[in-house]
Amino acid sequence: MKAIHRQRQCLILWRISTIKVLHRSAVDLAHKIHGDNESGGAPVVVLHGLLGSKRNWESMCKMIASLNRKVVAADIRNHGESPHNSSHTYPELAADVSKLIDSLALKQPAVIGHSMGGRTAMTLALTEPQKVSKLIAVDISPVSTAGILNDFFPKLIDQMKAVDFSGQQKSTVTQARGFARQKLLSSGMFADGGGIQFILMNIGKRGDTIGWMCNLDALKQHFTDIATFPEALKSKQYDGPVLFIGGDQSNYIPPSDIDGIRGIFPKAELQYVKGVGHNVHAEDPRSFFQLVSNFLSK
Known part of the structure; x- marks a missing residue:
């Protein structure tokens, strides 16, 4: 006992x-x-x-x-x-x-x-x-x-990570979104541009730095936990x-x-x-x- x-x-x-x-x-x-x-x-x-x-x-x-x-x-x-x-x-x-x-x-x-x-x-x-x-x-x-969660989002996160905002730090957030839009469209993931505006809303300022507001590294690392x-x-x-x-x-x-x-x-x-x-x-x-x-x- x-x-x-x-x-x-x-x-x-x-x-x-x-x-x-x-x-x-x-x-x-x-x-x-x-x-x-x-x-x-x-x-x-x-x-x-x-x-x-x-x-x-x-x-x-x-x-x-x-x-x-x-x-x-x-x-x-x-x-x-x-x-x-x-x-x-x-x-x-x-x-x-x-x-x-x-x-x-x-x-x-x-x-x-x-x-x-x-x-x-x-x-x-x-x-x-x-x-x-x-x-x-x-x-x-x-x-x-859903299959799209496993197939689309990991590739999208990689494409987002590939956008280099270093030359956009003197730009406005609107200009940075335009820059990122062209980069993402050129990836072919948004053939008709649909859904891209939703992703671009993630661009903003954290402190004095313009870029993705979301923590892409953590999301990529823990994608299996999310999916x-x-x-x-x-x-x-x-x-x-x-x-x-x-x-x-x-x-x-x-x-x-x-x-x-x-x-x-x-x-x-x-x-x-x-x-x-x-x-x-x-x-x-x-x-x-x-x-x-x-x-x-x-």
């Missing part, structure tokens, strides 16, 4: 030390608050996807705030105005969001996450379920990974309300994933927006907002 008791003590201490390590490594996320009225319900935290930022969600956050909700849009670490860090795993990204929720004293927010942000939100819900009242995962699955949902979390469950929203022209959430999704999120619903791809919220904001509004009001 004494041996069993010691084993239990060691397990408890290990779990406590693991939690402390995650939170000690957590960074303070840059964020923007939209609205300050919580009479309509729980606050909402919004998390962008890979190579995105809180700016991508500006219009949608204002729409959600019109529901009398406080909406907090965050820059995930290694993106936007948030700190750069050499590590980039979902437990760490979730710990960052948990720290933000604590620092803003948000009471059980609903969390909306797109792509990488969606998996971050899932990780938070599975590891600290008491902090999440509802979860909306946008065009991303915990079960499978796969943590296997250990698939044995956990979050029993709160969950809505998965996919674009019906995207292959990020195959309909066949629903059984596996409900093994982790038993109350999950899956809805598709017609005629749109991966960036559902930007391609059809009206339909996306309607789904979000209906789900939050339940």
Whole structure:
């Protein structure tokens, strides 16, 4: 019995030390608050996807705030105005969001996450379920990974890294974006120019230096961590309300994933927006907002 008791003590201490390590490594996320009225319900935290930022969600956050909700849009670490860090795993990204929720004293927010942000939100819900009242995962699955994520993004990161901004330091951000646009178009990755504007929004000033705001080195190093949902979390469950929203022209959430999704999120619903791809919220904001509004009001 004494041996069993010691084993239990060691397990408890290990779990406590693991939690402390995650939170000690957590960074303070840059964020923007939209609205300050919580009479309509729980606050909402919004998390962008890979190579995105809180700016991508500006219009949608204002729409959600019109529901009398406080909406907090965050820059995930290694993106936007948030700190750069050499590590980039979902437990760490979730710990960052948990720290933000604590620092803003948000009471059980609903969390909306797109792509990488969606998996971050899932990780938070599975590891600290008491902090999440509802979860909306946008065009991303915990079960499978779309081929484009593995094929396109590593090549894109390499092309972004190849852009040399050394001669652009006396230019404006707009001029630097024009310079980078030509370089990326010449790579052939954007045959029709589609989607490139989204990538160019990553160019800005950190301190006095113009260049990519995102930490491309860390994202490249941890790309496998980004492209796969943590296997250990698939044995956990979050029993709160969950809505998965996919674009019906995207292959990020195959309909066949629903059984596996409900093994982790038993109350999950899956809805598709017609005629749109991966960036559902930007391609059809009206339909996306309607789904979000209906789900939050339940």
